[in-house]
Amino acid sequence: MARRNHEITLDEAGPGMVLSDDLLDEHGQILLPAGAVLTETSIAGLRRREVDTVPIQGDEIVEDDAASVERHRIRLAQLFRNHREDDLATEILRQFVVKFRLGAS
Amino acid sequence: MITATEIVQRIQFDEIVKQVQDLPSLPSVVMELLDSIDQEDVDIHVLARKVSHDQALTAKTLRFANSSFYGTPSKVTTIQQAITLLGVTNVRNLILAAALSGSFPENQCPGFSFKAFWRHAIATALCTKLLARHVHVNPDYAFTAGLLHDIGRLVLVTRFPTHYAQTLAYRKQHDCYLLDAERATLGIDHLIAGHALAVHWHFSEAMQYAIAGHHEPEKIESSLLVSLVHVANSIVHALDLAEEDDDLVPPVSLPAWNNLGLDEDIYQHVLRETALQFEQLDQVL
Numbered sequence: 001m002a003r004r005n006h007e008i009t010l011d012e013a014g015p016g017m018v019l020s021d022d023l024l025d026e027h028g029q030i031l032l033p034a035g036a037v038l039t040e041t042s043i044a045g046l047r048r049r050e051v052d053t054v055p056i057q058g059d060e061i062v063e064d065d066a067a068s069v070e071r072h073r074i075r076l077a078q079l080f081r082n083h084r085e086d087d088l089a090t091e092i093l094r095q096f097v098v099k100f101r102l103g104a105s
Numbered sequence: 106m107i108t109a110t111e112i113v114q115r116i117q118f119d120e121i122v123k124q125v126q127d128l129p130s131l132p133s134v135v136m137e138l139l140d141s142i143d144q145e146d147v148d149i150h151v152l153a154r155k156v157s158h159d160q161a162l163t164a165k166t167l168r169f170a171n172s173s174f175y176g177t178p179s180k181v182t183t184i185q186q187a188i189t190l191l192g193v194t195n196v197r198n199l200i201l202a203a204a205l206s207g208s209f210p211e212n213q214c215p216g217f218s219f220k221a222f223w224r225h226a227i228a229t230a231l232c233t234k235l236l237a238r239h240v241h242v243n244p245d246y247a248f249t250a251g252l253l254h255d256i257g258r259l260v261l262v263t264r265f266p267t268h269y270a271q272t273l274a275y276r277k278q279h280d281c282y283l284l285d286a287e288r289a290t291l292g293i294d295h296l297i298a299g300h301a302l303a304v305h306w307h308f309s310e311a312m313q314y315a316i317a318g319h320h321e322p323e324k325i326e327s328s329l330l331v332s333l334v335h336v337a338n339s340i341v342h343a344l345d346l347a348e349e350d351d352d353l354v355p356p357v358s359l360p361a362w363n364n365l366g367l368d369e370d371i372y373q374h375v376l377r378e379t380a381l382q383f384e385q386l387d388q389v390l
Contacts, residue, residue, distance in 0.1 A: 079343060079354050082282070089362035090339070090354070096369060097343045100376040 007053045010046055015039050020057040025049065072101040114268050115292035116261075118301075124264035125301045128208070134159065135204040138197050139249065139308065149193045153184040156200055165203035170196070172386055194245050202227065202252060209259040214266040216273035218349070222259070225347040226252050227386060232337040232379040239371050242329050250315040253308075254334045257299025257316065261287070282353055284320055296320060322361040332361040344376065346383050 005020040015038055023032040023046070031049065032042060038054070046054065080094050131139075134155040157163055163184060170187045171180055181187045188196045205226075211219045233251030234244045262269045268291055276286035287294040300317035308316075315330045322335045335358060341347070342354040 075345060076343075079345060079352055081280075082353055083356070087356055089357035089359040092362070093336075093339060093343060093357050093372075094354075096372045097340075097376065100373060 005058050006056060008056050009053050010043065010051055013038055013043055013046075013054050013056070015043070017054075018057040019055060021055040023051070023054060069102050073098075076101060114271060114290070116265060116268055118293065118297065121260065121264075121293060121298050121301050122305075125260060125298070125305045128260070128264075128302070128305070131204060131208060131306055134162075135201060136307070138201055149188060149196075150185070153188055153196075156184050161207055162200065162203055165207060166196070166199045169199045169203060169386070198230075198245060198248050198252075201249060202230070205252065205256070209263050212263055212266055214262045214273070215270045216277065217262050217269065221347045221349050222255070222262075224383075225341060226255060228341040228344070228346040228379065228383045229254060229334070229337050231382050231386070232340050232375065233333050235375045235378050235382075236333050236337055236365065236367070239367055240329050240333065240365055242333060246311075247330065247333055250312055250330055250334050251337055253299075253303075253312065254316055254319045254338060255295060255299070256302055257295035257297065258283075260298040260302050261291070261295055265291075277351065280351065280353075282355060284355075320355065322358050322364075329364065332364040335361045336365060340376065340379065344380055344383075346380070 017038045019032055019034050019036045019038070021034050022030050023036075025031050031046065031051070032038075036042070076094075076098055080090075083090050083094060085091055134152060137152060137155075156166065166184065167181055167187065170191060181190060184196065184200075187199070191199075206223055209219075230248045230251035234248040237244045237247030261272075272283070272286045272290045275281075275290045276283050279286065281289075284294055284296075296317050296319070300313055303313040303316045311328060311330050314328055315334045318324065318331045319334045319338055322331045339355050339357045342352055345352065
């Protein structure tokens with residue numbers, strides 16, 4: 001299931017948030033591994049090390065997004081309803097637009 | 106209820122030519138703008154003054170200029186100011202779009218949406234321009250070709266509204282491409298009508314080809330401009346920008362697609378930018 005990961009500033013970070021990627025220092029050493037759950041203590045530690053931003057795991061795609069993906073999927077099928085798959089150039093365009101609208105599959 | 110056998114109201118080519126000749130000519134300043142697209146040294150200030158004499162054209166151009174697409178810091182109130190803020194080429198495109206939409210006053214043709222027509226025309230203009238950069242075609246020329254590609258449809262709708270209402274009813278009933286519905290009901294299509302208009306308005310030969318050949322580019326002397334408009338047209342249908350419920354994506358010609366020879370990264374960029382730029386212009390349409 002796709003997640004909406006994002007970079008947030010340390011000020012926005014709070015206990016219970018989960019890192020989406022390894023958090024590295026300037027030498028490439030891992031400060032906190034991906035999947036680590038932030039605590040008051042670890043946030044304070046990151047602040048001492050002057051970390052500005054942290055990569056945070058998003059929620060699994062929320063219902064609204066899933067609904068919008070479904071809406072686009074249905075609409076695209078409708079727009080291309082006359083299309084035959086052996087029509088090569090149209091098929092390539094269709095795949096590009098599907099990827100653009102629904103994201104990489 | 107219309108059935109195929111009942112449809113006998115064909116339009117003769119001569120009638121199209123006659124109707125096209127009755128159309129008002131484009132304002133001379135717009136003809137000058139079209140002619141000047143390839144020229145670097147055009148005196149835009151002279152043109153700006155001429156445009157300013159046409160109230161309706163000026164008002165419409167400024168309405169476009171004040172859309173969030175251009176994100177001007179303050180309200181643009183004169184053509185001259187628009188040129189300073191947006192640059193010559195942007196203003197040239199705006200005047201053109203404004204002049205064209207002013208040349209075909211909206212009429213009653215059941216089933217035809219002028220709004221959807223212009224949404225599609227503007228979106229295709231933006232998309233053709235975005236694609237053109239990658240194949241080294243003059244982007245303003247591409248914009249114009251995209252804007253004009255379906256102009257024949259306006260000739261049919263405004264000069265033959267009763268005929269065209271039948272075409273639209275046929276299309277709805279058969280859920281086919283509008284092009285096929287035109288051929289079935291009228292015996293003529295918007296490519297032929299558009300070409301007649303392009304000749305009447307003294308458009309360049311490349312522009313005439315782009316208008317006449319955008320559905321079947323392989324049938325016409327193959328040029329990059331025709332291929333660009335052809336591919337952009339399908340992209341805009343696929344992006345659903347005209348917001349027509351029963352829209353259909355026209356098939357993409359393989360020779361035209363290969364003629365452009367662009368890779369997926371470029372297409373993803375063009376899809377994104379077309380949707381984004383259109384969204385910003387849409388509010389004034």
